[in-house]
Amino acid sequence: MKLRTKLTVFSILLLAAAIALCCAIIISFAYQGEVESITSAGISDFEDLYREFVWSSTDSIPDSPIVRRSYIINKFRSLADAGEFVLQKGDEFWVNNTGFDVKSILPAGKAAKLSESGSTQYKLARIDGADYFIAANPASIAQEDYYVSLMRNVTPQINSVRSLAAKCALVGAVITAIAAYAMHLIVLRSLLPIKALQEGANQLSGGKYAERIPVHGHDELSELAADFNSMAEAIQGSIQELNERAERQQAFINDLSHELKTPVTSILLSSETLLSRSVPPDAAQNALVRIYDQCKWLEQLSLKLMTLVLLQGEISLREESVAELLEAVKESTADKLEKQNMKLCLNCEMDTLPMDFDLMRSALVNLVENARKASRDGQTIYLCAKNNTIEVRDFGQGIPAKELPRITEPFYMVDKSRSKKQGGAGLGLAIVQRIASAHGAALTAESIPGEFTAIKIVFQAK
Secondary structure, eight states: OOHHHHHHHHHHHHHHHHHHHHHHHHHHHHHHHHHHHHHHHHHHHHHHHHHHHHHHHTSSOOSSHHHHHHHHHHHHHTSTTGGGEEEEETTEEEEESSOSOHHHHSOTTSSOEEOTTSOOEEEEEEETTEEEEEEEEEEEETTEEEEEEEEEEOHHHHHHHHHHHHHHHHHHHHHHHHHHHHHHHHHHTSOHHHHHHHHHHHHHHTTOTTOOOOOOSSSHHHHHHHHHHHHHHHHHHHHHHHHHHHHHHHHHHHHHHHHHHHHHHHHHHHHHHHHHSOOOHHHHHHHHHHHHHHHHHHHHHHHHHIIIIISOOOOOOEEEEHHHHHHHHHHHHHHHHHHTTOEEEEEEOOOEEEEOHHHHHHHHHHHHHHHHHHSOTTOEEEEEEETTEEEEEEOSSOOOGGGGGGTTSTTOOSSHHHHHHTTOOSOHHHHHHHHHHHTTOEEEEEEETTTEEEEEEEOOOO
16 A cells, blocks of 8 residues: 555544544533533522422421321422422322432432532433433421432433534534545645654654654655654653652652751740840750750751652661650650640650651651641640550541541641641651651551541551
């Protein structure tokens, strides 16, 4: 098969695919718009009637079951547009103007979506050749359970989209046939292979390095196209490497800036103590020792984070005293806890663990800081070490169960307003997770909102 024939056939197929894709996109948008319109109107109508029915039915409910039944049925039928609605009590239909058993079509919790209010179930269904919008919601009136549902025939609206699809298919077929003939004439009189290479070069110059020129056969143009592809692949690889390097550098900057907060705050507080008033020599010496300790921590932490985050290198572990680690954490967090009249209670039942002392200190400081932010003034935070596990437990506001799987995601904050007020960036637990992984340990979380939160670093058994 000649090259010009190949190009003609492939061009026609590509054109047909493009037209089909455009038609599909147009139809998809039209269908989605129609569905959204149907859904919005259906949910709005249903919830308006539902609220009006439940509200109006709560006034002066008769005591007699027979009278109550008649009263509720009359209330339901008296509502505007109730002809599309169904009222059930258990499996008994009290009012059914649609002729369908909606409860069997829309079983609770199955194949249905929830409205923005989170209570109304709804879906579109095709039944007996017709399209319906279905919505339902249980109702409680005078401590009795009812089931209110909507069954709306939306076949005309859906058929309008089907009609559009048929028209698009017909027009697309005609356009494809005309364009195919015209393209055949054009290909015979042009240098399409060279144009294809030119387009490939334009894509490269426009930054579309993931695009590749199709290569078929072994002629000179195919070899040239292959050279273009090799060049694009080399450029794409270089750009990807640059992007990855930039991401690592940004991650390092974010992590380091987060970690600098605690020691810098401690240094500032100690400096303010020395500058603001006269202090006894012992207190001044303690403040200077704390400043020196925090400065050394900053120096060591910067190097460790550079290795851990930026270079992705392995860290050196050695046996360190767990008791000294907990005391160092207490010392690093004492100032902020004291400002809120909080206590950090230590309980150590372990001797040593293989660790990088500074990185593990940073991880535990992060956990204590998170516990402090989640707790109320005057509460106690517990830092315990036993059975190869170090745990930080607080009795603050807690974390909802659905949020727990995401707490170690970078920049993710459970309570964004509180975190912003307190200078949080959503990096603390992400750093703790990374430090724990570097130690071969697992980070686990357990919480009950309003009761407690326990974050544990579980080391491997010796």
